[in-house]
Amino acid sequence: MIRVGEFNLLRVKKKADFGVYMEAIDQEILLPTRFVPAGTKVGDELKVFIYHDSENRLIATTQKPFGVVGDIVNLKAVSTTHQGAFLNWGLMKDIFVPTSQQLSKMVAGQEYLVRIYLDEMTGRVAATERIESTLSNENIELKEKDPIDIIIYRRTEIGFVVIINNKHTGILHFSDIFRTVDIGDKLKGFIKSVKGDKIDVALGQPGYKRVEDEGEKILRLLRENNGYLPYHDKSTPEEIQAFFGMSKKTFKMTTGSLYKQHKIIFTQTGIKAVEE
Structure with missing residues (x-):
C-alpha cells in the first residue's frame, strides 16, 4: 500500500527519458530525472516521498519536505x-x-x-x-521527568501553550523560560508534572543531566575566551541570562558542580578553567 504524504521504499521498475518509474502494487509512479540519484539502476530500492502533482497524478521525489502527514x-x-x-x-x-x-x-x-x-x-x-481538535489530554501516559518534544503553540498570561509529542497540550511557564522562544519553535524538554489533564513542562533535561549539559556549555565558553569569564555570584541574573542563556540558579548549580569536579576555580572577579 502506497502511503501518500510519507516516505516509501520502492523499487525502480524501468527507466524512461524523463526519469524512472517506481514499482507500486498496482501502478507505476514517476520519479523525475532531476531527483534520480546518480548511478540508479533498474531493481534498485529508493526511499521516495509520494504526493500528487498539479495534474493530480501521484509522483515521487527524493526531496525532503518540511513535514510529512501527521507533522x-x-x-x-x-x-x-x-x-x-x-x-x-x-x-x-x-x-x-x-x-x-x-x-x-x-x-x-x-x-x-x-x-x-x-x-x-x-x-x-x-x-x-x-x-x-487533533490533540487530547484524556489519556496521558507521560509521567514526571519523561523527555518530550515540544512545539511552542501560543502565548498566554502565564506562559506558552505547547504541543507535546504531537499529541497533547501543556504549559511552559514564563518562570521556566531562560531563552528566547517563538511560536513554531521545536524544542526538547521534559515533564514537570501531570495533574489530571493538566501538564506542566520545562525545557532541557531534568535534574543533574540538565546541569551536566549546561556544564559543557560553560566549559566551551571558557575555552572560547582564553579560559576565563568575568561572571560570579555577584553577577546579576540579567547578566547571566544574557551571556549564558541560563538562570542564575542554574549557573550557580553548574559552576558548583564543575568546581567539585576540579574543572574550574573561582576568582574574585569570575571563573577560570583548570589547566589539564
Whole structure:
C-alpha cells in the first residue's frame, strides 16, 4: 500500500527519458530525472516521498519536505486565493490550506503553524491551522521527568501553550523560560508534572543531566575566551541570562558542580578553567 504524504521504499521498475518509474502494487509512479540519484539502476530500492502533482497524478521525489502527514510545522504562505492559501512545503509544489481550515485569512509572506494531513475526500495532502481538535489530554501516559518534544503553540498570561509529542497540550511557564522562544519553535524538554489533564513542562533535561549539559556549555565558553569569564555570584541574573542563556540558579548549580569536579576555580572577579 502506497502511503501518500510519507516516505516509501520502492523499487525502480524501468527507466524512461524523463526519469524512472517506481514499482507500486498496482501502478507505476514517476520519479523525475532531476531527483534520480546518480548511478540508479533498474531493481534498485529508493526511499521516495509520494504526493500528487498539479495534474493530480501521484509522483515521487527524493526531496525532503518540511513535514510529512501527521507533522506539525511552521510554514510560510507564498500565495492566496478565494479557495485557500499555498504554503512553501520544501517541494516543487506548494501545500494547500483550504479557507475552511484557516483560523484567520492567511497572508502571503507570513508564517503559520499547521498540521499536515491527508484529505479523505481527495486523497491529497493538505494542511490545517485547526490543530487543537487533533490533540487530547484524556489519556496521558507521560509521567514526571519523561523527555518530550515540544512545539511552542501560543502565548498566554502565564506562559506558552505547547504541543507535546504531537499529541497533547501543556504549559511552559514564563518562570521556566531562560531563552528566547517563538511560536513554531521545536524544542526538547521534559515533564514537570501531570495533574489530571493538566501538564506542566520545562525545557532541557531534568535534574543533574540538565546541569551536566549546561556544564559543557560553560566549559566551551571558557575555552572560547582564553579560559576565563568575568561572571560570579555577584553577577546579576540579567547578566547571566544574557551571556549564558541560563538562570542564575542554574549557573550557580553548574559552576558548583564543575568546581567539585576540579574543572574550574573561582576568582574574585569570575571563573577560570583548570589547566589539564
